[in-house]
Amino acid sequence: MVAAAKGRGVIFGEEGFGRQIEQFRTELFAYCYRMLGSVHDAEDVVQETCLRAWRARESYDEKRGSVRTWLYRIATNACLTALKSRGGRALPSGLVAESDPLAPLVPGEHAWLQPVPDSLLGDPAATVIGRSSLRLAFASALQHLSARQRGALILRDVLSFSASETAEILDATVASVNSSLQRARARLKETGVRQEPAEPSAAEQRVWVERYLKAFELADVEALKRLITEDVLMEMPPMLNWFTGRGNYGLFMDWVFDVAGKDWLLRETTANGGQPGFAAYQRAGDGYRLHTLQILTVTAEGISRNSVFQDPEIFEAFGLPSAIS
Template sequence: MTDVGPADADEAVFMAAVRSGDTARFALLTERHRRELQVHCYRMLANYEDAQDLTQETFLRAWNKRESFRGHAALRTWLYRIATNACLDFLDKRNGRTPTPVDLSARSEVPHLQPYPDQMLPEDPQESVVARETIELAFIVAVQHLPPRQRAVLILRDVLGWPASKAADALELTVASVTSALQRARVTMREQLRGRRLDWRSPGTGELSRDERAVLRSYMDAHERNDLDGLISLLRDDLRFAMLPDPGTVIVTAKDAVDGWVSGGLFRPGHDDWRCVATTVNRMPAAVLYLRTPDDPRYRLLNIAVLHIVDGKIAELTGFDVTDKPWLGLPPTL
């Protein structure tokens, strides 16, 4: 993920575009970095729509600051620097409007969290290899427990693999400050991600396992057949469940989770005609749930259930209410 070394042909062409004011060439050279910059903004913000907006803001700032590019660093590095600082500015404003809770425990949720569609992840295989552990919901939530600049340091150093000096330059900090911030950030991440792999830069795979595909199919089949016992059998008895944008993650037994869904009106007559579509978000298996009511001829988008599967059981289920939201390219009706 690093890009050290002298300016290559892209940088030379980019500098020529800057000198000539060639907006078309400028856009062509920056646009090829859109997907990876958008993932970077998402890791910083945990919100897909905000990440889209901040990526666009990055390109706008890049154009306005184009004369500052001297070719001493790679174009990619320069854009990451701009994106990181755009996200920090955004977080300063957002945190000013919405105070951060004093006690951010491991069970705290992120109310603005949104899933990230896999089809928008970088197409470069090297980018995809690094993506899974650092794009899964648990990682994204854990990172939000860090103060913004610690968050930026962790992502630049431990996810992107930047050296301390490069991260310090991007954030206008000293190397000692970056090193200290990284140490504190790693302690928090270990607390938040207990039992999970923390070596984020080692090779991994973005593909779902056979277990994950099988459990996802069984989960969707149980929904469509209103098989409550089947659903219970798929859930771990210490299930971590969240339904966003409602606040809070709860740990419940499998039976209590299903009983709660029923008491909320689901799986009862009139709310028991399901169709499900398999997808992946955040490199995780997900079921898109559609519900048809007696007075409606069509199945309508209800929510996205994102599953974290451990040893053939659903250990974490994060639901996103997408009622009446044609979102992530999903059809609003079936």
């Protein structure tokens, strides 16, 4: 996308202004992802933001605010417009009641929250992107808020814009922004959104993940159960099914290996600012066929959440081959 834009000379026609816009592209993408919950939609809105900024460059007034604030205002307007027509996204655990682990899988006609590959985020530690605010659990929690509440919460609590800057970005008054922020915080508490414990160190997390992958490849359900927390949550968009509990997890994985076989090939990846994950390839003839992308939440007590995705658009975003020989 960047290369295409550069080839057309859209945002690079005047190098100085183009560079000012481009340096914010990654953090704008992270912001739009939080707002929209979709990798593809976020990429489109960021591209639209850059185009709008370039076309309106002569109207930019540095006395009214920084280039960064101006760009966030353009991006926010584009996100709010997109949300009016497309609505929010969710995960099954925030949409329907918990199901029996052995109940038939039921596909849901819904726009699902998507994970974002870390390859699109650069280095969150080196930017204002913020790792924890990109986690799937937080991105899912944001879907319980109205569009403007979501914007106020992200701009103030995540990106640390001042109340006046946020008001400028949202084209609102400071009083309105403060009110939206209070309602957003209260709404998150009311929904009872599951709060994940603090993450372990990178080395400790690595141990949990390596053991889980090994147990999965061996189809060792008892080993998997020893690596998950007592209240582990599993969900599987686009299926509506989701459940909690170590025992239920074991029942479901027994069923998976009985139905789909015990010969798997796994490829590791990371998503949402460092969450570990893997692509699971199921044996198919002489090779392996892509089955799911699984994103793990790891705590000091074990793996507390497994979000399992089966969506060609997500597979494409992560650059996963459909088959491996």
